[in-house]
Amino acid sequence: MSEKYFKKIEDLPREExxxxxHRACQGxxxxxxxxxxxxxxxxxxxxxxxTGCLExxxxxxxxxxxxxxxIHVAFENxxxxxxxxxxxxxxxxxxxxxxxxxxxxxxxxxxxxTADIGLQALSGALxxxxxFVYICLDNEAYMxxxxxxxxxxxxxxxxxxxxxxxxxxxxxxxxxxxxxxxAAHGIPYVATATVAYPLDLVNKVKRAAETEGPAYIHILCxxxxxxxISNEITIKxxxxxxxxxxxxxxxxxxxxxxxxxxxxxxxxxAEYLKLQGRFRHLTDEDIAKIQExxxxxxxKLGIP
Amino acid sequence: MARRIAVKDxxxxxxxxxxxxxxxxxxxxxxxxxxxxxxxxxxxADGELDAEYIxxxxxxxxxxxxxxxxxxxxxxxxxxxxxxxxxxxxxLFIAAGNRLPIVMAVANRCLSPNLNIWGDQSDVMAxxxxxxxxVFAENAQEIFDLTLTAFRIxxxxxxxxxxxxxxxxxxxxxxxxxxxxPEEEQVRKFLPAHxxxxxxxxxxxxATFGAIGFPEIQFELKRSWEHALVESKKVVKEVWEEFxxxxxxRYDLIDAYQMEDAETAFLIMGGSSGTCRAAVDKLRRxxxxxxxxxxxLYRPFPKEELLEAIKNLKNLIVVDKHICFGGLGGPLFNDxxxxxxxxxxxxxxxxxxxxxxxxxIRVKDFExxxxxxxxxxxxxxxxxxxxxxxxx
Numbered sequence: 001m002s003e004k005y006f007k008k009i010e011d012l013p014r015e016e017x018x019x020x021x022h023r024a025c026q027g028x029x030x031x032x033x034x035x036x037x038x039x040x041x042x043x044x045x046x047x048x049x050x051t052g053c054l055e056x057x058x059x060x061x062x063x064x065x066x067x068x069x070x071i072h073v074a075f076e077n078x079x080x081x082x083x084x085x086x087x088x089x090x091x092x093x094x095x096x097x098x099x100x101x102x103x104x105x106x107x108x109x110x111x112x113x114t115a116d117i118g119l120q121a122l123s124g125a126l127x128x129x130x131x132f133v134y135i136c137l138d139n140e141a142y143m144x145x146x147x148x149x150x151x152x153x154x155x156x157x158x159x160x161x162x163x164x165x166x167x168x169x170x171x172x173x174x175x176x177x178x179x180x181x182x183a184a185h186g187i188p189y190v191a192t193a194t195v196a197y198p199l200d201l202v203n204k205v206k207r208a209a210e211t212e213g214p215a216y217i218h219i220l221c222x223x224x225x226x227x228x229i230s231n232e233i234t235i236k237x238x239x240x241x242x243x244x245x246x247x248x249x250x251x252x253x254x255x256x257x258x259x260x261x262x263x264x265x266x267x268x269x270a271e272y273l274k275l276q277g278r279f280r281h282l283t284d285e286d287i288a289k290i291q292e293x294x295x296x297x298x299x300k301l302g303i304p
Numbered sequence: 305m306a307r308r309i310a311v312k313d314x315x316x317x318x319x320x321x322x323x324x325x326x327x328x329x330x331x332x333x334x335x336x337x338x339x340x341x342x343x344x345x346x347x348x349a350d351g352e353l354d355a356e357y358i359x360x361x362x363x364x365x366x367x368x369x370x371x372x373x374x375x376x377x378x379x380x381x382x383x384x385x386x387x388x389x390x391x392x393x394x395x396l397f398i399a400a401g402n403r404l405p406i407v408m409a410v411a412n413r414c415l416s417p418n419l420n421i422w423g424d425q426s427d428v429m430a431x432x433x434x435x436x437x438x439v440f441a442e443n444a445q446e447i448f449d450l451t452l453t454a455f456r457i458x459x460x461x462x463x464x465x466x467x468x469x470x471x472x473x474x475x476x477x478x479x480x481x482x483x484x485x486p487e488e489e490q491v492r493k494f495l496p497a498h499x500x501x502x503x504x505x506x507x508x509x510x511a512t513f514g515a516i517g518f519p520e521i522q523f524e525l526k527r528s529w530e531h532a533l534v535e536s537k538k539v540v541k542e543v544w545e546e547f548x549x550x551x552x553x554r555y556d557l558i559d560a561y562q563m564e565d566a567e568t569a570f571l572i573m574g575g576s577s578g579t580c581r582a583a584v585d586k587l588r589r590x591x592x593x594x595x596x597x598x599x600x601l602y603r604p605f606p607k608e609e610l611l612e613a614i615k616n617l618k619n620l621i622v623v624d625k626h627i628c629f630g631g632l633g634g635p636l637f638n639d640x641x642x643x644x645x646x647x648x649x650x651x652x653x654x655x656x657x658x659x660x661x662x663x664x665i666r667v668k669d670f671e672x673x674x675x676x677x678x679x680x681x682x683x684x685x686x687x688x689x690x691x692x693x694x695x696x
Contacts (some may be wrong), residue, residue, distance in 0.1 A: 046505045048372060059515035069505035072514035073371050073398050079363035084330060084372025084380070085505060087356035091327035091378060095354055097376070097498050103507055121368065124361030 008200055012039045022065040023057040027231035029143045029221035029238060030054055030137045032195045034108065035243075037135055037219075040205035045104040048082045050113030051075035053216070054137060069286075070233060076117040079125035079134055082107035086130045087190035100119070104209045106131040111152040114144045115176045126185040126214045133208040133215045134180060139223035147226045151176035154246075155293060156286055157278045164281040174293065182216035183252050191251035191260075195222070196226075196239035200249055200260055207251075220247045228277020240272040245298040255273040259303055271296050306484040306551075314339035314477040315445040317383065317409045317469075320351045320451035323491045325498070327378035330358040330369035334388040335421045336473035337411040341383055358624065363388035367395035367406075374404035374514055377504035379455060382406065386413030386475055389427040393434070396431065399466045400435035401529055402513060405458030405499070406466040408436075409451060412625075414661045422662020423473035425574065429635050434548040435529055437467040438603040440458055440573040444481035447471050449553055450600075456543045459499050463536045470602075472575030474662065486551060487683075494550050498512075525680040537604045557606040558613050559598040562588060566595030568619040571610075571636065573599045576623065576665050582645055583670030594674060599636070607643055619652045619677050622687075625659040633657070633687035641685065652677065655687030657694065665690070 006012055017038040018219035024031035030053055038045070047070045049055045055072045060064040073081045086105040092098040107125075109118055114136040122134060141159045142148040149162035155174045158164050183190045189211040201219065202220040208215035220241055222234045229237055239245035242261055246269055251260040269291050273279040282290070298304075311319070318338045321329070329348070347353040356373075360366045366382045372382045384392065389410055399406050413427055414420040428438065437457060441447040447469065454467035471477065503511065517525055541557065548554035559577075562584050563569060570580050574607040577598040587594040597613055599606075614620050623636020632638055637655030644653060654677045659665040669690060676682045676695055688695040 019676035043510075046376070046507065046508050056516060059512055061515040061517055061521055064512035064515060066512055067510055069507055069510045070512050071372065071375050071505060073368055073402075074394055077365060077368035077395070080360065080368035081372035083358055083360070083365070084328065084369035084374070084378075085376045087328045087330070087358050087369070088373035088378035088380070089486065091356045092376070095498070097327075120361060121365050127361075128359060219525070244335055 005203045009198060009276070012202060013042065014061055017041070017043060017045070017067045017270040018058070019065050019067055021063065024053070025224055027224040027234040029195050029223060029234050030139055031057065032234070033137055033201065033219045034222050036195070036198050036201050036203045038068070040202040041104050041106060042211055044102060046085055048073065048078050048085060048107045050109035050118060051115050053139070054108055054110065054112040058145055075113055077121045078109040078113060078118060079106040079122040082132045083125045083128065083130045086132050106135060107132060108135045108137060110144070111136060111138040111140060112150045114142035115178050123185065126182060126187050126216065129213050131213055133205070133217065135205070136216070136218045138178070138218055139221045139224050139226060141223070143223045143226040152178060155290060156282060158281060159278070169281060169286070179216065179218045185241050186255070187214045187216060188212070188254050189251070192218045192220070192247065192249050194220040194238040194241060194247060194249065195241065196235045197249060197261055204251060204279065226278070228280070229275060233275060237272070237275055240267065241276070243267045244269045244272045245294050245303055246272050248298060248301050248303055250301060257301065259301060263303065266298065305510055306486045308484055310480050311444055311483050312339060312478060312480050313385060313444045313447050313471065314411070315343050316448040316483050317451050318347065319342035319483070319485060320448045321381045322347055323488060324379065324452060324455045324495060325485070326355050326381045326669065328356045328370070328373035328380040329382065330360050330373065330380065331364045331625070332360050332366050332381045332384070332388060333509060334363070334385050335388070336413060337383045337385040337388070337409065340409055361563065363391040364395060366400065367392040367399060370406045371395060371399050371402065371404060374406050375402065375505050377499065377501035377506070379499040380406055380544055381408070383409040383411070385411040385426045386415055386421070387430055390415060396434035396436065398514070401525070401690065403464040403532070404466060405455070405464055406456060407451065407454040408468050410468055410470045411477045412470050416587070420661045421473070424660045424662065425625040426627070428468065428470050432635060434601065435465070435533055436603065437465055437533065437540070439461055439467065440468055440599065441469060441471045442577050442598065443476065444483045444574050445553070447476065448483055449547065449551070449555065453543050453547050456495050457536065457540055460539050460543070461502065463532060465532060465536060470574060476575045490550065494547060534604045536600070537606060537669045540601055550596065555600060557601040557609050559600055560613060561596040563595035563613065565593055565598065567593040567617060568677065569595040569597050569614065569617050569642065570598060570621045570623060570670065570673070571597045572623040573602060573636065576625070576659055577675045579665060579667060580623070580670050583667045586667060587671060587674060592674065605639055609631065610643060611647055611669050615649060617651055621673050621677050621694040622653065622655045623665070623673070624655060624657050627657055627660065634664055637687055652684040654682045654684065656690055657687065658690035
């Protein structure tokens with residue numbers, strides 16, 4: 001469905017709207033995801049970003065990595081800020097103050113800014129049916145403040161606030177299913193993406209931008225210091241997340257679910273987990289439990 | 305020509321917002337402000353006001369949406385009260401620091417606990433240092449006029465700051481008063497139909513708003529913001545004077561009543577100044593030389609004008625409707641005591657904290673304040689609480 005916009009990587013514009021010189025770590029999944037998303041969105045875009053890694057790496061005054069108009073307000077309100085921008089453009093174009101044209105309004109936030117502190121503002125904006133794209137850049141913990149557990153930290157992952165100790169063994173609850181929460185609002189477009197599948201990612205962002213009404217994209221962004229992985233395996237690890245079924249790629253268009261990257265015969269989750277220091281404490285028994293959980297979640301999506 | 309109508313004060317706000325031709329309203333219901341946004345919703349639903357009404361899910365999002373809309377170049381408005389203003393607190397600074405001319409009406413309401421929907425000034429005083437222009441109005445006409453002028457002041461390129469128009473919850477919002485409602489044509493002579501946003505989120509001219517401020521730059525940002533706020537006093541004066549020329553209603557930073565030969569004066573903000581005026585009249589009839597200073601502009605603090613207004617007084621009685629917990633008396637009392645430190649005036653200053661949680665301040669309460677001050681029962685430089693009908 002989404003493939004119609006960009007068929008091969010060469011179809012992507014050469015221009016950058018999230019430009020080099022930012023302060024992200026080597027191998028940062030979030031910076032790459034943002035760069036790709038901006039290629040799909042192009043220059044007629046206004047971005048509102050929540051407090052977090054993306055904001056910190058891209059806007060150290062007087063520098064900026066944004067070649068489009070960009071605003072950061074606070075942590076929990078990217079969706080509300082985007083609501084205001086969208087409403088303003090609508091009113092000003094209708095009243096003849098601005099020339100009518102399509103401008104993409106995009107909110108970008110991390111997993112904390114989306115699934116935890118920003119969930120209320122996001123839910124409100126989705127329910128109010130603003131014509132905007134919300135992109136969650138999910139690195140599965142509060143990485144900007146130094147790896148604290150968030151609602152989307154996976155089951156049993158180590159973080160500084162879900163430590164492995166004599167009694168507790170990392171996070172003891174499962175990852176909050178944000179795409180399902182977004183989809184429950186009945187919005188026209190929901191998708192998941194990750195940086196190992198750039199064409200899938202850019203086509204989904206483009207499709208979201210073309211959608212009339214609210215669209216939500218959840219992008220898994222490996223974090224090298226936070227996941228305790230080496231800098232060069234960002235792409236490999238995000239590919240394994242999909243191949244193991246740990247993070248399935250799908251879209252929900254007007255309520256219809258479609259898996260966009262079929263993993264085929266799924267690899268065991270152990271292959272994904274064993275590359276990451278945040279899971280180094282897991283026993284075979286723990287891994288079996290996670291495998292069971294992944295199998296169950298894949299079955300819900302019809303992934304064999 | 306203006307048309308004289310009877311309206312609830314809250315409707316007066318909505319009528320001013322309509323005549324300001326706002327583009328975006330983002331608001332959340334909260335007593336005693338709700339009438340304002342109900343009326344505005346109806347105006348939008350009837351096509352009388354061409355604006356986007358964002359039914360936000362909280363006051364925090366109301367202010368956040370206003371920040372986004374204002375940064376995109378829209379003229380925008382919100383209204384709140386009490387807890388709602390407290391929930392917005394974080395974003396109030398960001399609106400002002402980003403120099404966004406948002407206009408907000410605040411129907412002043414007591415902060416919890418206990419849950420109390422009635423009027424005092426604890427909400428605005430907890431937001432006093434957010435870098436907004438703060439004005440206080442007393443009745444429907446003044447609320448209407450100050451709301452309309454707020455757009456002109458905030459949007460002035462020398463200012464570019466948000467303006468909060470404060471008035472009493474219930475005792476103002478829920479009463480019906482006369483309002484001279486001007487024609488749109490006359491309003492357009494004063495306020496252009498659209499905001500001219502020099503800096504906005506514009507794909508033709510991409511700019512970064514809300515960047516990270518490192519210690520090397522943050523101080524300068526805050527200093528320039530403070531400078532803009534202090535300097536905005538000139539523009540407030542100028543705009544109110546121009547308003548007076550066009551509409552025939554003159555507003556000064558401080559409203560002086562019976563001050564010419566006054567020896568003792570009250571200093572107060574908001575709706576209670578009406579009762580205070582009645583108290584002044586009564587005391588005058590009894591032979592006391594009493595006057596009233598109603599402070600209209602609270603931030604930036606009009607220090608020169610205040611010093612000028614009080615220079616011949618023997619006693620100044622400051623009435624606050626807020627407690628600075630653990631501090632040195634009410635906020636306005638504190639401001640005045642600081643102002644007097646190097647003013648070299650021979651003046652007795654007393655403070656009274658009254659009207660908390662919607663308790664009426666009656667004529668006889670004002671009389672008692674004079675008595676306590678004149679007799680020295682509340683000594684110079686000290687303050688007292690008015691609880692259970694008496695002072696302690």
